[in-house]
Amino acid sequence: MTEKVHLRASIKTYDGGWVDVELVVTDNNLVIGKRNIPLKEIEDLEEVEVEGISCVQIKKEDKVILRFPPNLHQQVFKFIAFNLKADKFAVFFLESATVGGVVSSSARWEKGYFSVTDEGFWFLSSKNQKRIPIENLGSVKTDLRNVGGKQRKVLVLSHVEKSSVVTSLVFCPESTLEMLEGYLQRLFEKHKPAITLSEDEMQILTLIYSGLDFASIENIVGMSTDELNTYYDRLVDSGLAKVVKIRKEIELTPYGVSMVDKISKR
Known part of the structure; x- marks a missing residue:
């Protein structure tokens, strides 16, 4: 039996640059140019920005970035979200x-x-x-x-x-x-990251969450630059924070924010 075609449109995919392709959406498949992707083999889906442009990224072994005309973006995103492998x-x-x-x-x-x-x-x-x-x-x-x-x-x-x-x-x-x-x-x-925090690390994590920069935290906790850098390295390596400035300014990852939430309830 022939599959029902829900949508046929010209879109762009990204592979180091934008490429024009035809998208065909059926009951069970996404046909992107010459590539056929069964909906039930799509492992995940998310909205991402590429070169400042809102796109949809689908994951099936590798990741495929799709750029839709604005009037189709939400329609296709919703359809895939309801029909992916989950x-x-x-x-x-x-x-x-x-x-x-x-x-x-x-x-x-x-x-x-x-x-x-x-x-x-x-x-x-x-x-x-x-x-x-x-x-x-x-x-x-x-x-x-x-x-x-x-x-x-x-x-x-x-x-x-x-x-x-x-x-x-x-x-x-x-x-x-x-x-x-x-x-x-x-x-x-x-x-989740496997880490047990010391009292010093919990204090530093909480101060980062409050928005203080490296120099302010250094003064508050009374540590040398090298010593605080060592703690920052541990927070980054454990997945609780990520580097946002060359001078080792870091911001908390979602795991780090969750950890502070738990610390505040102790």
Whole structure:
């Protein structure tokens, strides 16, 4: 039986430079020029910027960058997000219920899907296709929350967005909830950095999170430049921070922000 064609359009792909190709989207495949990619073999999907231009990057063994006409970008992104290779569960979700510890007044429960790939998880609804990388996940737990006027067991996900700790909630049958908790815990443990911080390192991590630069931290903790550099190297090597300036200025990665969130609750 011939597959239904949902879309046929001229787009660009990036391979050291932009190349014009035809895209054909069917029920089961993306045909990009001469390359046929089954949707169920797409391992992940994300929006990226290339040369300041908003693009879609799909992963199937290698990564393929696609640039759509603006009027097609969201349509194709949504279609792939709903159909890529992932474990997908019917749920109700409250995405970004709190941001930086403050309840979000605009957050609303949505009916949709919670989708999990090897590198991230998704909140999917007709209006919302939100991907959170596993490296941004801070914690996974179940808790009782008010849902529809009743106290119900939900999955509480702490994750990092733009250097803020965000909490999202997932509600579904309890058996599915427990399975999701275990599934995400295993993914989280697989990806998180293995490091035990000293008191000095926890203090330095917290000061970086507060926005202080190298010289200010050096004065506050009373360390020499070489000694503080050694601590910075350890934070970078462990995946808790990344270098943003040649003079070893660093900013925290999502793991680092999550660590500060845990330290502040001690």
